Amino acid sequence: MLYPLTVALLVTSVVLLAFAAGYAARRRLVDDRLLLVAGVVELGLLVQLVVALVHLGSVPGDSAEQATFAAYAITLPFVPPAAVFLALKEKSRWAMGVVAVGAFAVAVMTARLQQIWNLGG
Template identity: 35%
Template sequence: MIEWYTTLQIVVTCAAGLFCLIAGFAGRRPSDLTVGSLALVELLLLIQVVIAIVAPLAGNPPTGDLLEYWVYLIAAVLLPIGGVLWALLERSRWSTVILGVVGLSLGVMLWRMQMIWTVQVA
């Protein structure tokens, strides 16, 4: 993984999560802004998939368990999709809160993925 890109992802996911939480607790239903913030997060995660495929070939292999890393990454890619589907089906303020929880959860998952990639020794 690329450290600066992971940091960028964590900042964006936490910002999107906080934005959605604030909007949800303020009583706002899902909108283009809240759903779009998670769409941006999804785009960053898809780029992370490409980086995870190319990085070992470029001499940056993970030091931790590769299977654990990929399980985290696949789950992280699926979370925004599930959250947006929920928001589009339910369209209540609580689905906006769920989008916020998804965003904050992804921040934690990305931090853990960085630890698996760089810190652990297999």
């Protein structure tokens, strides 16, 4: 895995989490700024997916770790669009809670991907 990409994804997902938490505190709904940050996270996740699929054969560990790595890499790009879609449909304060939880999930799963990758090193 590309360590700089992992760091960039962690930072942008935490920024998205902070935006969503701030919006929830001020009872604001989705706007262009939040969509832009979510789009940057999504773009990074798609790049990470391509890198992960290219290097899938060289994932250290047993087959269970490889399966977990592949499942996380394939699932991650679906999280931000799903969270933003739900936030667009839900017109309450909890809409931003969904985005915040989605951003947190992206950060945790990205960190886990890097952890699995580092098992052999």
